[in-house]
Every structure is written in C-alpha cells, then in structure tokens.
Amino acid sequence: MTEWRPVVAAVAGTVLLAGCTSGADGGSAGEGKKGSARSTSGSDGAGEAGYRGPCVADEHVLGARFLAEADGWHIGTGYTDAAADPRIKAFTAAHRARFGAAPAPWAAEAYDTVRFGAHGLAAAGDDDRSVLRSELLRRSWQGITRKVSYDPDSEFFEAQEDAGAFLYRVKDRTMRFVARADDISRTLR
Incomplete structure (x- = not known):
C-alpha cells in the first residue's frame, strides 16, 4: 500500500501544500493524490518537525482522508458556502x-x-x-x-476587487466557511 506524504513549502511563515509524494513502495515526487495530505498533527506532517504556523491548500486536496487529518488547515476554494455566506442569503x-x-x-x-x-x-x-x-x-x-469581467484583448477572466475566492477552515473533519477573499483581512483580525 502506498503511503502519501505532503510536499510542503514554507512561504512567509505559512505552510502551503504543493503536492504529494509516495512512500518507499512506489510513486514519484510531485505525483498528486486527491485527499491524501496529512495535517500538521499527522504522523508525516510538518507538526512533527516542530512547525506550528498556518497550513493552506486549495480545494483539490479535499477528500475524506485529507479531512480526517487536516484539522486546522485553511482551504481556498472557488465556491462559497451558500448556507454560511451572508452576502447570498x-x-x-x-x-x-x-x-x-x-x-x-x-x-x-x-x-x-x-x-x-x-x-x-x-x-x-x-x-x-x-x-x-x-x-x-x-x-x-x-x-x-x-x-x-474579461479582458477584451486577451479574453481571459479578470480577477478584480471581488475575485470570487473563498476561505474555509477544517475543523472536526468538516470544512467550515471563514470568509470571502475580499473579507479575509476583516475576518481574521
């Protein structure tokens, strides 16, 4: 059985999940597996190395295995929690x-x-x-x-002041809505 370990990078005091690697029985560095990261308190996590700062990943890591071990992680998504986002009541x-x-x-x-x-x-x-x-x-x-909005020349989506990004925090194996990206600084004070 392959055991997946997170590949993390520390940026400005924050652990960012960059991908996963497998254990000694197969796989290669950078080979991702959805829902396979360990939390900072997990057996292969940064917590064992003494790291106690914030841990952040995007929605691609979500899955039962990740949620089971990711208590305290912050997750960025492209979707809101309609039941918790006050702007869409x-x-x-x-x-x-x-x-x-x-x-x-x-x-x-x-x-x-x-x-x-x-x-x-x-x-x-x-x-x-x-x-x-x-x-x-x-x-x-x-x-x-x-x-x-779109840039008329490149026709690419433009993220402006309301980019539609959302922050969640994992608690008790469940994602809990924290804030919209444009509200994060006010929410985390």
Missing part, C-alpha cells in the same frame, strides 16, 4: 424554498453563470451570436458570488 432562502435543501457547492456559481449569459443576451437583443460574445466581453457584471 436571498439565494439560499429561495433555493431552500424551491428544493427543500441547502444549495450544494457550486450552486450559487452556476446561478451566476446563467445570469451572466442572460445579461449578455439581453444586451445583445435580437442580433446574432457574435454580438452576444462582444457584449459579454465588453462590460463587467456583478453576480452574487463574484464580479465577472
């Missing part, structure tokens, strides 16, 4: 009323995507598809989860 209430349950991860972002397309269709009117594309590239649009 109306969406969450409407979702619960219609479907009888809290929105799943990515539900609010999917809602924004459809509304962004509708915004472009309304702006394009009866013109053809090329006008829709131009309208979507021309103007930024504020959704419930993030501001959507």
Whole structure:
C-alpha cells in the first residue's frame, strides 16, 4: 500500500501544500493524490518537525482522508458556502424554498453563470451570436458570488476587487466557511 506524504513549502511563515509524494513502495515526487495530505498533527506532517504556523491548500486536496487529518488547515476554494455566506442569503432562502435543501457547492456559481449569459443576451437583443460574445466581453457584471469581467484583448477572466475566492477552515473533519477573499483581512483580525 502506498503511503502519501505532503510536499510542503514554507512561504512567509505559512505552510502551503504543493503536492504529494509516495512512500518507499512506489510513486514519484510531485505525483498528486486527491485527499491524501496529512495535517500538521499527522504522523508525516510538518507538526512533527516542530512547525506550528498556518497550513493552506486549495480545494483539490479535499477528500475524506485529507479531512480526517487536516484539522486546522485553511482551504481556498472557488465556491462559497451558500448556507454560511451572508452576502447570498436571498439565494439560499429561495433555493431552500424551491428544493427543500441547502444549495450544494457550486450552486450559487452556476446561478451566476446563467445570469451572466442572460445579461449578455439581453444586451445583445435580437442580433446574432457574435454580438452576444462582444457584449459579454465588453462590460463587467456583478453576480452574487463574484464580479465577472474579461479582458477584451486577451479574453481571459479578470480577477478584480471581488475575485470570487473563498476561505474555509477544517475543523472536526468538516470544512467550515471563514470568509470571502475580499473579507479575509476583516475576518481574521
């Protein structure tokens, strides 16, 4: 059985999960395995080396094995927790009323995507598809989860003041919403 160990980097006093390596029975450095990192308190973690600072990873590490050992880790995601994010209370209430349950991860972002397309269709009117594309590239649009805008020259998504990134903290094998990226400095004071 392969045992996966985190490859971490310390940057400005913070451990960042950079990938995973396998143990002596196979695998190679940099070969990732979803949900396989150990926490700073785990048997192969930075905690045994004396590190006690913050540990941060992105959503790609999520899985039962990671959550079981990652108490205290901060996780950055592209999706919000609709039940905990105060900025989207109306969406969450409407979702619960219609479907009888809290929105799943990515539900609010999917809602924004459809509304962004509708915004472009309304702006394009009866013109053809090329006008829709131009309208979507021309103007930024504020959704419930993030501001959507594109650089008209490169046509790449631009992360501005409301980039739509979200911070969670692992506690008791569960991710708990902490803050939107644009609110982190106020939340962690």
